[in-house]
Amino acid sequence: MKFRTLGEYYEKLESTSKRLELIDILSRLFKESNAQEIGKICYLLQGRVAPFFEPIEIGMAEAMIAQSVARAFEKDKNSVLKLYREKGNFGLAAQSLADRLQTTDHSQKKAVGSSPLTVSEVCLKLLEIAKFSGEGTVEKKVGTLSELLKQLDPVSVKHVVNIPLGTLRLGIGAPTVLDSLSLAKHGDKTLRPILEDAYNKTSDLGFVAELFFKKGIDAVKNTKILVGKPVRPALAERLPSAEEAVKRLGSEFAAEPKFDGFRVQIHLDHSKKGTYQSMEEQDAEELSLFEEGKKEAPEKIPQSVMIFSRNLENMTHAFPDLIDGVLSEVKAKSAIIEGEAIAYNPTTSEFLPFQETTKRRRKYGVAQKAKELPLVMFAFDILYLDGEDVTQKP
Numbered sequence: 001m002k003f004r005t006l007g008e009y010y011e012k013l014e015s016t017s018k019r020l021e022l023i024d025i026l027s028r029l030f031k032e033s034n035a036q037e038i039g040k041i042c043y044l045l046q047g048r049v050a051p052f053f054e055p056i057e058i059g060m061a062e063a064m065i066a067q068s069v070a071r072a073f074e075k076d077k078n079s080v081l082k083l084y085r086e087k088g089n090f091g092l093a094a095q096s097l098a099d100r101l102q103t104t105d106h107s108q109k110k111a112v113g114s115s116p117l118t119v120s121e122v123c124l125k126l127l128e129i130a131k132f133s134g135e136g137t138v139e140k141k142v143g144t145l146s147e148l149l150k151q152l153d154p155v156s157v158k159h160v161v162n163i164p165l166g167t168l169r170l171g172i173g174a175p176t177v178l179d180s181l182s183l184a185k186h187g188d189k190t191l192r193p194i195l196e197d198a199y200n201k202t203s204d205l206g207f208v209a210e211l212f213f214k215k216g217i218d219a220v221k222n223t224k225i226l227v228g229k230p231v232r233p234a235l236a237e238r239l240p241s242a243e244e245a246v247k248r249l250g251s252e253f254a255a256e257p258k259f260d261g262f263r264v265q266i267h268l269d270h271s272k273k274g275t276y277q278s279m280e281e282q283d284a285e286e287l288s289l290f291e292e293g294k295k296e297a298p299e300k301i302p303q304s305v306m307i308f309s310r311n312l313e314n315m316t317h318a319f320p321d322l323i324d325g326v327l328s329e330v331k332a333k334s335a336i337i338e339g340e341a342i343a344y345n346p347t348t349s350e351f352l353p354f355q356e357t358t359k360r361r362r363k364y365g366v367a368q369k370a371k372e373l374p375l376v377m378f379a380f381d382i383l384y385l386d387g388e389d390v391t392q393k394p
Helices: 003-014 019-032 038-045 062-072 077-087 090-104 119-131 137-150 154-165 174-186 192-202 205-215 217-221 242-249 284-291 320-329 354-360 366-372
Strands: 262-269 305-309 334-343 375-385
Touching: 003 019, 003 119, 003 154, 019 038, 019 174, 038 119, 038 205, 062 077, 062 090, 062 137, 062 154, 077 090, 090 154, 119 137, 119 154, 137 154, 174 192, 174 205, 192 205, 192 217, 205 217, 262 320, 262 375, 305 320, 320 366, 320 375, 334 354, 354 366
Parallel strands: none
Antiparallel strands: 262 305, 262 334, 334 375
8 A cells, every 4th residue: 555545534533523423434444455565554553663561662752843844844943843733734834835846946846745655655754754863863853754744745654754753643443443443344333352362362463454355254353362462451441439340340359558669560471582680780880871872781681571561661770679579479471460560668678759769760870770779570460371361260
């Protein structure tokens, strides 16, 4: 599929907030797609180039986007920012500039948007931008996005610019996408529960869509929990009072204290070998250079352990003390466990307030903060053990 076609569907999705209409539009989009690109389309609809749990961010804020747009459409950065403030949306500003260049400069008319890039090509280019690192990263990102924008039509420019900024305005969630996939391939929405079960097990909309289109619904039914793909968490429903909770639960129930920390889901697979250094083994000089932005992060995360937040964010890099604990205390070959991580005072063993625990969510200075505010995790559930999904066991 040409990205121009996807851009046209984006426009249709933006034009309505009615769920049935959104499902109908998406189902038509999916019917035009093939199995090789359906997963990428699902990620792009989420404003992503990968599942939410993969730590892949395009990493371009407004200033860098302004530079790319200015370079692509022969303007200066300040005029681009001024137009953005007038339009209220960077995508609309970029679309306007692309339209003007096509309309006013005949010599450029063929150049702007003349290359009919496919969805897969655009997705791969955005993924390339996300993976740039090290010296010269800003210039690489700006230059690559600028060249990409030059090859797109104005409508596609609008939506591609909004993806790294997280400002797509499509108004669709995973349930709408799942209904649309069922409608597109099966003719009705009856397969939604099966698709949703697979999505709950993998948290990966693109994976489920591609599996469905390539191998059919039986393959989707057989989807298993996988180490490395976080299981979507069952979150508590908040009620206004204890009395309301008692009414809902009935005359007999069990209650337990709630630890006020981070909900974490830990994935362990000892077959995935990788270099690991504990906090104490990290080279202090190398770490300080990294934190000053002069060097890439030192290798300190084992491939065998992954830690996800309740929002499916990969937080492995932030919790080296939990990694140490898992590797020393969990004896299983592979496992997925859930629990609550809380900061504590190592001298008194006293738990610290949630506000202190939240200070552990950081990208830099991780090792030092881990020493200042160590975490302890209380495991309360096991989902997977040595190759077996145990979620259906009592």
